[in-house]
Amino acid sequence: MKNTYVLTEAAIQLAIFIVLFLIFLYVPFLSVVALFFLSLPFIVFTMRHGYAPGFMLLAVALIVSSLIGSLLSLPVVLMFGTSGIVIGIMFAKKKNRYLILTVATLVFLVNIVLDYIISVKFFNLDIISQTLSMLKESFHASMQIMKGMGQEPPKEMQDRFQQMLEFVQYIIPSVFVLSALAAAYLTIMASIPILKRLNMPIGTWPPxxxxxxxxxxxxxxxxxxxxxxxxxxxxxxxxxxxxxxxxxxxxxxxxxxxxxxxxxxxxxxxxxxxxxxxxxxxxxxxxxxxxxxxxxxxxxxxxxxxxxx
Structure with a gap:
């Protein structure tokens, strides 16, 4: 009887996740909002049944996601799935919310770093280099427009831009950390109101x-x-x-x-x-x-x- 209940709820949470995942993939304006709710089914399921069933739900979610999306979308599922399981475990153990935020940030950070390494090594896709290249091209285009209007671009401006690009390249690890912190915080804050409605123990933020x-x-x-x-x-x-x-x-x-x-x-x-x-x-x-x-x-x-x- 218990196994039947677990399987039934797993199917419900999987259906909720698929709906959120489809919104993330195909609805432009709601995709960003749906992104931070992707962990919610894993949080709820893990809080009720533990981490082992949570990872089983994640395995099934990865298979289904590969069928309705693409291989490039799997890292997103893995990132928010693992973070949801960890957050669910911490909530179930009634840990301090700041500790939950810290652990969730570490999970997001590991996923971000691994995703970046995989995209560079196996897909030859370096998002950081491409972004910096786009910034360079935009800046050079702006300089050409100024020259076309008869204005000589100040050398000081060009030097500052080069220094800024160089500085950004150096602090990429810090950007990863801040991105992981923001993702963890927004995921937790998006989940808390719904977990309250479900009468699940989530504690409060210490002052x-x-x-x-x-x-x-x-x-x-x-x-x-x-x-x-x-x-x-x-x-x-x-x-x-x-x-x-x-x-x-x-x-x-x-x-x-x-x-x-x-x-x-x-x-x-x-x-x-x-x-x-x-x-x-x-x-x-x-x-x-x-x-x-x-x-x-x-x-x-x-x-x-x-x-x-």
């Missing part, structure tokens, strides 16, 4: 003001900061690794800094509207973000919150 990073990150940041003072060959593995770790750690300390400011605002009983407007204002003045990064480092190192209490 943002209580976020505290692990203290060892301070030592990692110090090591990376010292490494930036050494002459490193541009484009080398060490150079790319250091620059990406530097920006990822800065992003983490930026989160720590904002968390500290939210904590102070809560202690001082500030209006939520003031806090939100202040946060948005910081993003319009980039130099303030560096101040908040430093504030996050100080908060983590010297435990400013205890002093405020």
């Amino acid at each position: 943002f003001r209580h976020i505290m990073l692990p203290k060892p990150l301070l030592w990692y940041y110090l090591i990376i900061l010292l490494a930036t003072f050494f002459p490193l060959e541009k484009g080398s593995f060490v150079f790319i690794a250091i620059i990406n770790l530097y920006y990822v750690l800065q992003l983490l300390f930026l989160i720590q800094g904002f968390s500290f400011l939210y904590y102070v605002a809560e202690q001082k009983k500030m209006a939520r509207s003031i806090v939100v407007v202040g946060t948005l204002f910081c993003f319009f003045l980039p130099f303030l973000l560096y101040v908040i990064v430093i504030l996050g480092i100080i908060d983590l190192g010297f435990e400013l919150r205890k002093r405020i209490r």
Whole structure:
């Protein structure tokens, strides 16, 4: 009887997934929205029946997807299927939502890296190189238009554009990390309202003001900061690794800094509207973000919150 119930629900969740997958493939405007609901059938099924049936559902979904789509669409199914199973396991174990977000980000990141490697090695399809080439062609076309209008393009503008392209090539790993984080967050946020309607245990987000990073990150940041003072060959593995770790750690300390400011605002009983407007204002003045990064480092190192209490 139990096996019949599991198979019946597996068929229902598979049907839901197929509908979402077809929308993703063939409905232009809704495809982006449907993309972040692809994990939902796997989350629900895994929360109810465990990870082993979840992977069986994924295997069947891969077969069906290859029949209604193409081989190039299978990585999408694998990415959102595996992330859905992991999120379902974490929700079922009632883990902290920030921990769920972290683990889901790692799963998405592994999938993104593997998909990129496979597309380059087996399909000779390098999306990053093609995107950069398109940017170069668009820029050169703009320069030709300016010349045709009798205006000489400023050399400073061309130099800055070349530096920007070079910089983008170096921070591709950081872009992968941010993309994985965004995909994990949007997938979780899209699933939560429906999981609530199904009366499934999903917990709540701990207050943002209580976020505290692990203290060892301070030592990692110090090591990376010292490494930036050494002459490193541009484009080398060490150079790319250091620059990406530097920006990822800065992003983490930026989160720590904002968390500290939210904590102070809560202690001082500030209006939520003031806090939100202040946060948005910081993003319009980039130099303030560096101040908040430093504030996050100080908060983590010297435990400013205890002093405020």
